[in-house]
Amino acid sequence: DHVGRLGGDEFLVIAEPIGGAYEAVHLGERLIRAVSDPMTIDNTTVQVGASVGIAMSGDGADAATLLRDADIAVYHAKDHGRGRVELCDERLRTSVFRRAALEQSLSRALLGDEFDIHYQPIVRAGTGQTIEMEALIRWRRPGRGLVTPGDFIEAAERTDLIVEIDQWVVERVARQLAAWSERPELADIAVAVNVSARFLDTADFEERLMTPLRRHGIDPSRLLVEVTEGSVLRDLAEAARKLAFLRTQGIRIAIDDFGTGYTSLAHLRTLPLDRLKLDGSFTSDALTDIQERTLIKLIIDTGHLLGLEITAEGIETEEQAGLLRRLGADTLQGYFFGRPAPADAHDTDSTQASDPTNLVATTPSGP
Ligand code: C2E
Ligand code: MG
Numbered sequence: 477d478h479v480g481r482l483g484g485d486e487f488l489v490i491a492e493p494i495g496g497a498y499e500a501v502h503l504g505e506r507l508i509r510a511v512s513d514p515m516t517i518d519n520t521t522v523q524v525g526a527s528v529g530i531a532m533s534g535d536g537a538d539a540a541t542l543l544r545d546a547d548i549a550v551y552h553a554k555d556h557g558r559g560r561v562e563l564c565d566e567r568l569r570t571s572v573f574r575r576a577a578l579e580q581s582l583s584r585a586l587l588g589d590e591f592d593i594h595y596q597p598i599v600r601a602g603t604g605q606t607i608e609m610e611a612l613i614r615w616r617r618p619g620r621g622l623v624t625p626g627d628f629i630e631a632a633e634r635t636d637l638i639v640e641i642d643q644w645v646v647e648r649v650a651r652q653l654a655a656w657s658e659r660p661e662l663a664d665i666a667v668a669v670n671v672s673a674r675f676l677d678t679a680d681f682e683e684r685l686m687t688p689l690r691r692h693g694i695d696p697s698r699l700l701v702e703v704t705e706g707s708v709l710r711d712l713a714e715a716a717r718k719l720a721f722l723r724t725q726g727i728r729i730a731i732d733d734f735g736t737g738y739t740s741l742a743h744l745r746t747l748p749l750d751r752l753k754l755d756g757s758f759t760s761d762a763l764t765d766i767q768e769r770t771l772i773k774l775i776i777d778t779g780h781l782l783g784l785e786i787t788a789e790g791i792e793t794e795e796q797a798g799l800l801r802r803l804g805a806d807t808l809q810g811y812f813f814g815r816p817a818p819a820d821a822h823d824t825d826s827t828q829a830s831d832p833t834n835l836v837a838t839t840p841s842g843p
């Protein structure tokens with residue numbers, strides 16, 4: 477075996493001959509164990525970890541290809557929780573190339589103005605009146621039709637592209653709010669935007685939201701910001717500080733997809749929040765499952781005790797709407813009240829559903 481340092485904290489091990497993939501993985505595991513042994517330096521015990529990526533030399537693979545494949549594998553290993561051994565195979569190679577291609581098309585999409593925003597109504601539970609819209613991004617991907625966020629947001633979130641995408645949405649929404657201000661029936665509508673972790677992490681996050689509002693003369697109370705628990709938990713104190721500032725400006729803060737992640741009621745108390753959005757996965761089971769109903773009731777009551785407003789997402793039927801209303805939800809959102817649709821579909825009638833192409837485009841995704 478030869479061992480060398482490639483640079484930084486990357487090392488290369490050439491093992492020959494080796495029996496096969498199984499033996500290579502075993503060697504990788506031994507390497508990780510050896511590297512992870514605690515060391516004592518000046519009376520302090522330190523411990524480092526390692527991830528291993530393996531490429532097997534097959535028929536004719538040259539050194540550069542082997543290095544590239546090992547690199548692909550070790551990045552994959554790090555991505556999936558460190559301290560792991562990953563083998564580069566055809567599947568991994570394809571998924572990496574596909575991901576790279578997707579990232580390239582996404583950055584072209586920003587330049588080429590291929591994104592669009594669809595708006596979905598959020599209604600008051602008591603009256604069914606539309607009081608808000610959630611802004612949901614769509615991608616008119618050349619040759620692929622209308623693509624929903626489930627197929628590209630995750631890829632964008634792996635890079636800084638998501639920051640530009642979220643910023644673009646905020647700008648567009650501010651512009652849309654200004655346009656709706658001119659229409660009496662939509663002048664009071666508020667819009668909710670989704671922000672991802674990286675966007676929340678930007679140093680000037682607060683300005684990134686406030687500046688477009690100021691430029692278009694929008695009252696900040698017409699903007700809601702939806703964050704997920706996962707993105708807030710990356711740096712709880714910092715996120716709380718930023719969100720608290722936005723609240724002093726009048727922007728309302730909602731925690732999205734509540735009940736799907738590492739839900740903790742303790743976070744609800746410490747975070748500056750106005751609203752809790754109960755994930756759609758609850759609403760579908762609630763009709764038949766009494767335990768599920770009890771849980772929803774508990775979450776809603778606790779949220780109310782903490783001064784939070786509750787929105788129930790994913791309402792698809794009249795029964796679900798009635799049930800969630802009885803359980804105490806303040807606002808409701810879902811296909812039953814309206815599908816996400818382009819802004820101009822809401823101009824004429826704020827409760828109108830979207831056109832049939834949009835129905836097709838939005839059906840396969842969602843919670
Ligand atoms: P979300 O914020 O929880 O948005 C609700 C999702 O549920 C939307 O999916 C919506 O179309 C879908 N939905 C609404 N009503 C129903 C219903 O009755 N039944 C079902 N099954 N689904 C329903 P969409 O538009 O595909 O968006 C998926 C997710 O992508 C969003 O979940 C949000 O997390 C993210 N996303 C959307 N737009 C943006 C954006 O501009 N920036 C960022 N960072 N994320 C976004
Ligand atoms: Mg949302």
Ligand code: MG
Nearest residue numbers: 732733753789
């Ligand atoms: Mg949600």
